[in-house]
Every structure is written in structure tokens, then in C-alpha cells.
Amino acid sequence: MMRVNGVEIEDTFAEAFGMWGARLVVTAETLEWARTAGAAATGFATSIIGCGCEAGINELVRAQDTPDDRPGIIVLLFTMSRAAMEQQLMLRIGQTIMTCPTTACYDGLPDGEERFKVGGKLRYFGDGFQRSKLLDGRRLWRIPVMDGEFVVEESFGAAKAVGGGNFFIMAGDLEHALAAAQAAVAAMRGVPGVVMPFPGGVVRSGSKTSSRYKGQHASSNTPYCPTLRGFEKSDLREGENAVLEIVIDGLTSDAVAEATRVGVVAACCDGVLRISAGNYGGSLGQFKFALHDLVSA
Amino acid sequence: MTCISCAGAALDRGGMTLTRRESSPIPVEADSICPDRFIGLNEADIARLPAFYGRRQVTLGDLFEIEGVGATDITVTGDLAAVKKIGHGMTMGRVTVEGPVGQHTGARMTGGELVVRGDAGDWLGAYMAGGRIIVEGNAGHFVGGAYSGDTKGMRGGTILVKGDVGREAGGRMRRGLIIVLGDTGEFTAARMLAGTVFVRGRLGARAGAGMKRGTVVAFGEVAELLPTFRYTCTYRPVFMRCYLRRLRETGLVAEGELEGELFRRSIGDLTNGGRGEVLVRAERE
Structure with a gap:
């Protein structure tokens, strides 16, 4: 024994079972706001039985390790299917991260087997005033919001x-x-x-x-x-x-x-x-x- | 069958050096000095590649002493101020020019790296679509610009000029990034379609004239903005932080060389839709 x-x-x-996983890098002016966005994005995400996805905050990221030199967190999001992943990314980034003051959201799995267009769809929230920048092959969308701009990556990777x-x-x-x-x-x-x-x-x-x-x-x-x-x-x-x-x-x-x-x-x-x-x-x-x-x- | 890039990579990685035999103000067109053209060639073959000396067709061997092996790392030395089109259309590899170089350097390139350890003439990186150009001195007019008749200028890649540039840098630019650590002349990013121009020194007059979209960022003094640009707000653009971080990571700019958090944003040119922007660094109050 x-x-x-x-x-x-x-x-x-x-x-354990196979799922699809995505990794989001969420940054904000302060770690507190990044955590707030992460908490909102991973809320009601305990079990795919009733929540559509399972999610959580994986780790805190120092400012020098994020794409925009601001403090951030890593959010992991898991679904059973690719279709559900696309839907959940759209919902959670659009309704929780974009709405949270000062945030930006970047793809943390650029080499993922599948890619889902997220910023490329959320951009329409900008009502024609959205702008994009192509930085080393990664397209960032700048969506005008009331505290400035919400920066979100065009697409997000997901892996088995x-x-x-x-x-x-x-x-x-x-x-x-x-x-x-x-x-x-x-x-x-x-x-x-x-x-x-x-x-x-x-x-x-x-x-x-x-x-x-x-x-x-x-x-x-x-x-x-x-x-x-x-x-x-x-x-x-x-x-x-x-x-x-x-x-x-x-x-x-x-x-x-x-x-x-x-x-x-x-x-x-x-x-x-x-x-x-x-x-x-x-x-x-x-x-x-x-x-x-x-x-x- | 292998692609050109693979073939180039498969060659030995030794260096090839071309040394100009004489000094002359007579223009030389040397678009043969390009890694893609050197693939699979030895010194004798390269010496037979064509060039123009004024109106006269000659060979590279007539103008340059050629030694070394390999196509992926080319160094060009000697009096090159009148030598045009070095690295023209290159897709891979590295070309280093020791000293001032003539016009059209790196024009139409789509990949690889071109370094000029001196000044560069007009049309540097004109119509380029990819790769990287670094000029340690000044550059002439029309950096990343469009040739007459072309509707678009630079379509991708990065140009860094550590000194000043002449007028119409980034003219009709469609995509890519131009960084000027010195001053720019008039009409920077004139009729720009999209893309990004950073200017650390003085941004010349009438910047962004006729621009449709795209971004001009002034980290220093601004001569004047056209009345067809309208101030919108002073804010902290997050995308700028992404750019600055990436530039530091890739070694293009050193720590502290380009800095800024707060920018005054003006949109324009209102005569052409007003979807472009000029960001001018602001100080914290």
C-alpha cells in the first residue's frame, strides 16, 4: 500500500478525455484589471455539462513577458468541439474581456493546430472605425472603445x-x-x-x-x-x-x-x-x- | 525539385565579397548583386553576370573584384555611391554594403536583409514587399515609395534609417513599417494607403498629405500638420506598445531609442476619407 x-x-x-484548448494572454494597465478581466472571462466555466466550456486563470505574466509590456494573465479555455471553441472565444472575449477597462487580448497558442477568427469578427463592433496593424505576420485589430482602443488579435489558435x-x-x-x-x-x-x-x-x-x-x-x-x-x-x-x-x-x-x-x-x-x-x-x-x-x- | 530559397540555404554559408575596382561618378546598374542571382554560381560565373556602366553593358567582373563562396551572405565594398539597384528584388540571404550606396537599393525586395553601412540614395526599398533594410546613415527621397505609374509603394517588410531621409518617405505605402531615427523631409507618407511610419526626429511639413489610411507616428518635433487633419484625443495606444516591444526584441532599436506612452491623435487626411492618423508623442502633465 x-x-x-x-x-x-x-x-x-x-x-481523462480529449478536448480542445486555447490560451489567451490578457493584459491591462494594472494587474488588478487583468485579473478582473480574467475572472469575468472564466466565470461560469466550471463544466462543459452546463457552461459550454471549462476555463481558468493559469498564471500571472510579468509586464516584460507580454506583447504590450503591460501586466497580464494567461487564461486557458477548453471545449469539446472546434465549433464550441469558436463560439466560446467570441462570447468570452467579446463580452467579458473587451468590456473590461484597459484590456487587450492576444493569442497564446500561435502554433495551434486550428485557428479561429475572433478579432476578425469582433472588429465589426468598431462600426467601420476599427483599424488593424500587421506586426510580424500577426494582425492586431484596434477597436475604438470609450477608454481608447481595445486591441485584439485577428485569430486565436487552439490545440488538442x-x-x-x-x-x-x-x-x-x-x-x-x-x-x-x-x-x-x-x-x-x-x-x-x-x-x-x-x-x-x-x-x-x-x-x-x-x-x-x-x-x-x-x-x-x-x-x-x-x-x-x-x-x-x-x-x-x-x-x-x-x-x-x-x-x-x-x-x-x-x-x-x-x-x-x-x-x-x-x-x-x-x-x-x-x-x-x-x-x-x-x-x-x-x-x-x-x-x-x-x-x- | 527544390525552391530557390531552399537551394540557397543548401549552399555553403561562406561569404562572397565584391570590391569595386575603381571610383567613378558614372552610374552603375548592378541589380545582379543579389543573393538569388548568385545561387549555384562560382566566382567566374558571377563575374560574367551583366551590369550597366553608364549606357554600356558590362559584366560584374569588369567592375568588381569577386572572391569567396556562397550566395547567402554578400558583402559589397569600395566606391558604391553611384552603384544602383544592389539587392534589387532579393528574396533571401543577406547583403552588406560597406559605405554609401546609390539609388534603388533593395527596391522590390521581398525577403532577406540588406544592411548599408553608410548613406543610401533615392528610392531605397521602393515597392518592397518583404524583408528588412537597415541604413546606418541617411537616405534620399522616396524611401519605400512608389515608382511613377505604380499605384502602391512599399507593400511589406521593414526599413530602418538611422539618419535623416528626404521627402516623400512612405509615399503611397500600402503595408509595412518604416522607421526613421533622424528627420524626414516634406510629404512623409503622402497618399499613404496603409502601413506605419515612425519618425524619431523632426517630422517634415505636410506629413500624411492625401493619406487614406495608415499611421504616422512622430516621437519628436512636428513641423506642421495640414489643416485637413483633425485632433481627436490624447491617449495611450496599446498597439504602440506592441510595436515598440517587438522592435526592441528584434534588435532594430535599442532600449530607450524609441519611447512613448501618451500620444496626441489626429485623423486625416480629411480630403481623402480621414481614416489615416498622425500620432504625436505627448508629455505627461
């Missing part, structure tokens, strides 16, 4: 990515589960190329892909609900009274693997009894992340 800090690491694996990496934290009580989850997320935020799309990076309403109700595609993950022990088949052990899940989306499987490793190790805190992971028996997902392999690597 594998243990880290006395916490059992279950011999199982997380099953990985979504749905995960692990569960089983603790004796909610306080210890929360502390462990927060420690894990804090550690994982240092890994480039991944986001944890749920609120604060943590999800409590893990789901299974079946329901007793017609038309309901996802339902409560009953085997992991401590309040249902005794009614339903439970995967929880004696003493496990709170479970939190961390879901990981990444631009590459290596990034997801590294984030999982970092997160699992960081989550092995006092009061945590076991770390597990969600899968469908290995029959559905293209990517498998075995916890033992990752932690012992």
Missing part, C-alpha cells in the same frame, strides 16, 4: 488538449478536506498549462454519468456522498466523512500528469485518510493517469 505523509494513495487511475483529469480527497471531516484541497490547488497553480476550472479549483458536487430521471445526463456521485452511506452502494470507508474533488484540464497530458502529482502530494495533509481518482473502468477516456505511477515518479 502506498502512503504519503501517512495518507493512503489508492492504486487507481484518473480517466486534455480535460477531466481528477483526484478525490477523502478526509475525516470537512475542515481537513477543505484545508487539503486548498493546499493542493495552491501547489497546482504553479504548474504551467493547466487550470482547475471549478470554484477555487475544487468541486464538491462530483457527478456520475447516469440518472434515474429521463433527460438528466449527470447526477450526484452517490458512491462518494457520505450522507447516502447505507442507502446506496458506497465507495467510502469507515471514518471518511467528507470528499472533495479536484478536476484538472491541461494543454498537454504531461501538464495534467504533473499537476496531478503535485496536487496529490500537497493534499496529503493531517486529517486526510485517502486519495483516490475517478474513472470509468478505462473504457471511455483516452488518457489515464495512474496515481501510484505519478507519485512514485
